[in-house]
Amino acid sequence: MRPIWRCSVKPASPFLEMETTPRVAVMFDGVSLDLPEGANLAAALLAAGVEVFRHTPVSGAPRAPFCMMGACFDCLVEIDGVVRQACMIEVSKGLQISKPHEADHAEP
Amino acid sequence: METDYAIIGGGVVGLSVAWGLLKRGLTVTVLDGEDGSFRASRGNFGLVWVQSKGMDQPRYAKWSQQSAAIWAEFAEELGHNTGQAVPLEQKGGYDFHFSEETLEATVAKYEALKAKLGGDYPYEVLGHNALRKEEPHIGPKVVGAILHHQDGHANPLKLLKSLAADVRRMGGRVLTGKTVTDVAKPDGFRVTCADGTVVSAGKVILSAGLGAAVLGPKMGFEAPVRPQRGQVLITEKLPKLINRPSLIARQVDEGGIQIGATNEEVGTDDRVTQPGLSGLAAEAIAAYPALAKAQLVRSWGALRVLSPDGLPIYQESPEMPGAYLVTCHSGITLAAAHARFLPDWLEGTGDAPDLEVFSEARFAVS
Numbered sequence: 001m002r003p004i005w006r007c008s009v010k011p012a013s014p015f016l017e018m019e020t021t022p023r024v025a026v027m028f029d030g031v032s033l034d035l036p037e038g039a040n041l042a043a044a045l046l047a048a049g050v051e052v053f054r055h056t057p058v059s060g061a062p063r064a065p066f067c068m069m070g071a072c073f074d075c076l077v078e079i080d081g082v083v084r085q086a087c088m089i090e091v092s093k094g095l096q097i098s099k100p101h102e103a104d105h106a107e108p
Numbered sequence: 109m110e111t112d113y114a115i116i117g118g119g120v121v122g123l124s125v126a127w128g129l130l131k132r133g134l135t136v137t138v139l140d141g142e143d144g145s146f147r148a149s150r151g152n153f154g155l156v157w158v159q160s161k162g163m164d165q166p167r168y169a170k171w172s173q174q175s176a177a178i179w180a181e182f183a184e185e186l187g188h189n190t191g192q193a194v195p196l197e198q199k200g201g202y203d204f205h206f207s208e209e210t211l212e213a214t215v216a217k218y219e220a221l222k223a224k225l226g227g228d229y230p231y232e233v234l235g236h237n238a239l240r241k242e243e244p245h246i247g248p249k250v251v252g253a254i255l256h257h258q259d260g261h262a263n264p265l266k267l268l269k270s271l272a273a274d275v276r277r278m279g280g281r282v283l284t285g286k287t288v289t290d291v292a293k294p295d296g297f298r299v300t301c302a303d304g305t306v307v308s309a310g311k312v313i314l315s316a317g318l319g320a321a322v323l324g325p326k327m328g329f330e331a332p333v334r335p336q337r338g339q340v341l342i343t344e345k346l347p348k349l350i351n352r353p354s355l356i357a358r359q360v361d362e363g364g365i366q367i368g369a370t371n372e373e374v375g376t377d378d379r380v381t382q383p384g385l386s387g388l389a390a391e392a393i394a395a396y397p398a399l400a401k402a403q404l405v406r407s408w409g410a411l412r413v414l415s416p417d418g419l420p421i422y423q424e425s426p427e428m429p430g431a432y433l434v435t436c437h438s439g440i441t442l443a444a445a446h447a448r449f450l451p452d453w454l455e456g457t458g459d460a461p462d463l464e465v466f467s468e469a470r471f472a473v474s
Binding site for chain 2: 056057058073076081082083084085101
């Protein structure tokens with residue numbers, strides 16, 4: 001189910017047709033995604049349909065990008081073992097992205 | 109008279125006293141400062157702390173213990189009244205040591221204080237291995253810790269929010285954006301603000317933090333308070349890493365790890381500095397190496413309100429009877445005592461706590 005606003009957007013957007021950026025493969029949570037190289041990672045993941053970037057460490061609530069400008073820390077992802085803000089990173093080939101701290105919960 | 113009490117300063121100290129007075133059916137008007145005022149209530153570390161306080165003055169240790177003992181019930185009442193819970197955890201806290209020498213020296217001081225307190229000073233010394241059982245993430249450089257069972261920590265911002273809400277709920281008048289410029293006592297008190305507001309009151313409490321240094325002398329107090337900067341850091345929200353708070357780090361109820369704090373005599377400069385923050389981070393990583401991978405979300409500086417000996421000041425003005433100076437460094441720890449016990453002192457009832465050692469007489473030049 002998509003948010004309603006997407007249904008109201010004309011699918012024949014000229015911007016979608018104009019995209020010429022080459023796509024590169026990244027891994028997110030075990031799934032391979034082809035994202036536009038150099039794009040904002042948070043935006044690219046959202047556009048690729050990723051709606052849950054992580055779960056909060058205390059209550060386990062789902063989280064996704066909110067401010068898109070580096071202030072809210074809601075878009076955190078883990079890249080090569082380091083927790084980073086997805087909205088402050090550009091897409092590059094071969095990024096290994098996972099949901100942060102998911103492994104910590106698996107510990108006894 | 110508009111109000112029984114005018115309270116100058118709407119931080120945790122002023123609001124705690126206001127709350128206690130309102131509970132007794134008295135009327136209060138709280139005059140809170142400007143956006144640019146120094147606000148220790150919004151920048152502090154949030155400990156409800158007993159150990160190391162009053163090493164040279166057992167009455168201060170006892171006063172901290174008295175407050176810590178009733179804090180849970182105080183927080184519970186605030187949460188119940190407002191629907192805004194005040195997260196509190198009191199299952200002990202640590203003083204970490206990176207050398208045997210400092211650990212032994214501190215234990216010797218605690219033993220001396222414990223004797224003066226009639227044995228009521230429940231702490232234990234944990235060697236590295238015993239500490240590791242309590243704190244699995246502790247680093248190898250920590251040789252041991254003093255675990256004091258009366259220590260704990262709270263969410264200080266939620267305390268402030270809940271207190272402010274409950275003071276208003278009980279009919280307290282809170283005026284914000286007020287800079288008090290003058291206090292006069294022609295008959296009753298007249299408190300004048302920069303914007304022309306005048307409040308007439310039966311009694312006045314000066315709980316304006318660092319603002320007391322300016323206003324205090326006009327009201328007959330010495331008010332020798334000075335700023336001391338503390339820089340702090342907070343991380344992203346993390347899974348449980350730290351079980352009990354210390355002066356170095358604590359994991360707050362929301363998951364973030366707050367790392368503290370510098371002690372700097374830099375006047376009223378409340379900025380952060382790169383060396384200050386780097387030093388804090390290094391110390392925190394020495395205590396909990398896993399923090400090296402944590403992302404920092406924010407840093408800030410705030411100014412402590414310190415008297416020359418670090419103890420609170422509770423003093424009625426000799427020049428203006430009915431005006432009281434209430435100021436302290438540990439407004440969070442002492443919030444419960446201020447709410448429950450200070451009203452008896454202010455009203456002069458038979459249940460008034462003995463606060464003699466906290467008077468300004470101790471600053472007299474001998």
